[in-house]
Amino acid sequence: MNLNLDPRPYAVAARLASVRRTIAVSGFKGGVGKSSVASLLALASTDCGRKTGLLDLDFSGASCHLILGVSPGPGAAFPDEIEGLRPPEAHGVRFMSLAFFTQDRAVHLRGKEVADVVMELLAVTNWGELDVLYLDMPPGISDAALEVMRLMPDIEVVGVLTPSVLSRSLAFRALRFSEQSGVKTAGVIENFADDAAEGVDTAEGFKVLARLPYDEGFEAALGDVARLRQTKPYRVLGKAAI
Amino acid sequence: MHEWALSDGMVRAAHKIKMERGLKEVVSITVVLGEVQDIAPDIFTEIFDEVKRQQDGFEGTKLVLEREPAEFRCHQCGEAFHFDRGLLPHEISENIHFVPETLRVYIRCPACQSEDFEIVKGRGIYIKEIVGETGDGLDADTGDVAEGRDAR
Structure with a gap:
């Protein structure tokens, strides 16, 4: 009889054994600034002196490397082969992305393949x-999100939303779903926040x-970490220490 | 090495089965290495001999490796095809070695040029068989006496 046993799930817990806390930054709706918030959270965390990692699981829309100004690929930033793959550091953040292996090209994955890459x-x-x-995290409750919840049941979700009723409605529904699945919600971060909700x-x-205010200089700061650290959203997240 | 993490997962998986089956020791593990991930058998064996020391009951475990050729099927036109890894530049071959699904970025269906295809066989590694000593001559899986061995 062929066992056909995949050894990778057994390796996941061991690779994460020395990670104290895992926060899944989820957007649920495209365009809410989830990747920017995840990258700024990681920067703010490492600037506070915490040992910090960032894993970009938004495979079809990988953009954390662009936000942090990382050029992926051999000869530039690339993981080292040390008892697995040791992520390169980007401004103090240990950073892993599929973009390292695709030479920054678009990759199209179907359901099972997404789960395979996550694993x-x-x-x-x-x-x-x-x-x-x-x-x-990728937008929505996708295969990647479900696979992360299966393999990492101790994650805490931070939902990123905007003042838009569409973003909020979807985010709250999705957060309730993940809580019903046993995944804890740390809270929500409101991006492009208006003053009315202060x-x-x-x-x-x-x-x-x-609550992250809109910063008209943010777009120009993408890829330049020194400038990102001067933006309003970074300053708010730096104080929040999430 | 990148293979270290996969070998570690393999020994942990085998250890779980050893505990579930009440095996005293694991005699052999048969592992299938898919052509797409292209794990070098000699390197994998060397790492396995190091990693297996972390668990009891694996001291004498023999690693049996089998190679599985890659097979792809195009989602667009249904063409079944293979690939010649030797034609790929080293950097691309390394990327596929680390994450096999990135293959879809680098090769296309030879019939319709689509990048939308499925890896049917030969993706990565999996455990095919674990043979262990039960100590009392009983095969716990079938109830048959199997020369003191439990094979799954």
Whole structure:
């Protein structure tokens, strides 16, 4: 009888054994600034002196490397083969992305393949000791999200939303779904926040962790970490220490 | 090495089965290495001999490796095809070695040039068989006496 037993799920827990906290930054609706928030959270965390990792799981829209100014590929930033793959550091953040292996080209994956890539990266990435690992999740409750929830049941979700009723409605529904699946919600971050909501500390029962004001200089700061650290969203997240 | 993490997962998986089956020791593990991931058998064996020391009951475990050729099927036109890894530049071959699904970025269906195809066989590694000593001569899986061995 052929066992046909995949060894990778057994490697995942071992690779994450020295990671104290994992936060899945989820957007649910495209265009809410999830990848920017995940990247800024990772930067703010490492700037606070915490050992920090960032894993970009938004395979079809990988963009954390662009936000952090990382040029992926051999000869530039690339993981080292040390008891798995040791992620390169980007401004102090241990950073892993599928973009390292696609030479920054678009990759189209179907359901099972998405789950396979999630598992492969979790099984072979040697994070070492981390205080916090941020996951830049794909939009919505997709195959990748479900696979992460299966393989990493101890994650905490941070939902990123905007003042838009569409973003909020979808985010709250998705957060309730993940809570019903046993995944804890740390809270929500409101991006492009308007002043009207200032001082409100919960939204639909979820804790509001931060409200990030719109910064017209943000687009020009993408890829330049020194400038990102001067932006309004970074300064808010730096104080929030999520 | 990247293979270290996969070998570690393999030994952990085998250890779980050893505990479930009540095996005293694991005699052999048969592992299939898919052509797409292209894990070098000699390197994998060397790493396995190091990693297996982390678990009890694996001291004498023999690693049996089998190669599985790659087979692809195009989602667009249904063409079944293979690939010649030797034609790929080293850097691309390394990327596929680390994450086999990236193959879809680098090769196309020879019939319709689509990049939308399925890896039917030969993707990565999996455990095909684990043979262990039960100590009392009983094969716990079938109830048959199997020379003191439990094979799954």
